[in-house]
Amino acid sequence: MSTTQSTNPAWSEADQADADQLRAIGYEPVLSRRMSGFGNFAISFSIISILSGCMTLFGFGMATGGPRVMVWGWVGVTLAVLLIGLSLAEVTSVYPTSGALFFMAHRLGGKGWGWITGWLNMLGLFGVIAGIDYGAAEFIGAFTGMAFGWTPDKYGLIAVFAGVLLLHGVLNSFGVKVLDLLNRVSVWWHLLGVAFIVAVLFVVPAHHQSASFVFSHYANSTGFKSAIYVSAIGLLLTGYTLTGYDASAHMSEETAQASVLAPKGIVRSIWVSGIAGLVLIVAFLFAIQGGDDNYATEAAGSGYGGSVTAPSLIMIDALGQHWAEILTLVIIVAQLCCGLAAIGSAARMVFAFSRDGALPGSPTWRKVNRSAVPTNAMWLVVAVAFVLALPSLWTIQAYGAVTAIASIGLAPAYVIPGFLRARQGKNFKKGAWNLGKWGPLVGYAATVWVVIETVLFCLPQAAPGTTALTFNYAPIALVAALLLSGVWWLVRGRDSYAPPAGSVEAEQFADLDVI
Secondary structure: OEEOOOOOOOHHHHHHHHHHHHHHHHOOOOOOOOOOHHHHHHHHHHOOOOHHHHOOOHHHHHHEHHHHHHHHHHHHHHHHHHHHHHHHHHHHHHOOOOOOHHHHHHHHHOOHHHHHHHHHHHHHHHHHHHHHHHHHHHHHHHHHHHOOOOOHHHHHHHHHHHHHHHHHHHHHOOOOHHHHHHHHHEEEEEHHHHHHHHHHHHHHHOOOOOHHHHOOOOOOOOOOOOHHHHHHHHOHHHHHHOOOOOOHOOOOOOOOOHHHHHHHHHHHHHHHHHHHHHHHHHHHHHHHOOHHHHHHHHHHHOOOOOOOHHHHHHHHHHHHHHHHHHHHHHHHHHHHHHHHHHHHHHHHHHHHHHHHOOOOOOOOOOOEEOOOOOOHHOOOHHHHHHHHHHHHOOOOOHHHHHHHHHHHHHHHHHHHHHHHHHHHHOOOOOOOOOHHHHHHHHHHHHHHHHHHHHOOOOOOOOOOHHHHHHHOOOHHHHHHHHHHHHHHHHHHHHOOOOOOOOOOOHHHOOOOOEE
């Protein structure tokens, strides 16, 4: 049964303009355009989720440079990420499609650029979902330990993680209106939740750290001696947290006035998250009790990184168990909202990549259900995210590696469209939202940062970095994804991968079956 449709007389003028722009790009509308501009911003803001990334990697930050790197690294990396977002937003205005990054790269640089961008984007999205939902499972385990005396072992944690993924998959099956509503709730939960947590951390504790500790204290529990090296890998806290804003682009086929509101959603989600995240980090650092270096070591938890234990220890020490339980629940709800939005975004990307014939089994992954949701693609995302987290059963370094996978997959995919746009210079045909004469400079500057970031997050995160327990397997995952994409390209991809070159007839996509 076909889901394609011709011009709908019930559509508003704005809806019709969106549909016409999509057809001019080369796609017939098949998804339901029910998402508002605020909802588009909300999904990116929810995926960035400072209450997810900041909290789950807080212990990692305490071990890799401590407060000094956490605060000033956050400021610096936020500005760098904003450059990436500005550049991506400008290209999104011209090509507001679910495929987003890979389609932009294809149009601006050719088929090969589109192919590699799509595979990197997909790898990063799988990694970010595994990181978000595994982090949520860790916090659920911390809460059950405080409230009920049950702290899950590694097998129990994987089971909780699987349950979280399953919940997100089911909720994502109900259509974009449900996703839009939940993302709106998520924005206010994050903003009010951060305000509540910060207020409690400043008002309740009898003792606070000095400003000198918060803004200049250095701590190192990695085993490496070089402060420069340790500070560099410590930037992962911000680099991982400030990802996922490509969701605004992936949801553009379901957003009204997408050529303007999707770019705005990207940029707004970054700067709002940057400000709120800085406030949150500073509040937790001020609330730290006890000795400086001793606490930094304790916060690292059992084994290196112990990312979930640091915020829990801070809240218990500073506030007592009752307050710690309440604030942990606030964090858990935010993390669940984050994972829900991330799976929705990734499903659209996999759907769009399959629509263009890029994946093994593309006819299966590009199908949509009666609510116009790509459910097959969504369940594929859930399954791969689960597999990515399985190494946590054998190595304490797994969570850091998963977050690194997200960063080294997403960051290059984000910047390639901006780099290709910069390379075109004045020949680039700007959209309704653009950077004017600053576009090329912003694109090149963002590219320089991403090259540095990608190298940093492939480095060992603990010494010695070559043992089975401490090895950073993120580069292995990156190489494996690139090898798979290369093999599939040679076997079939170069023939099956066929993004539209321009305006097409609706019949070209008549085989997008409803399931």
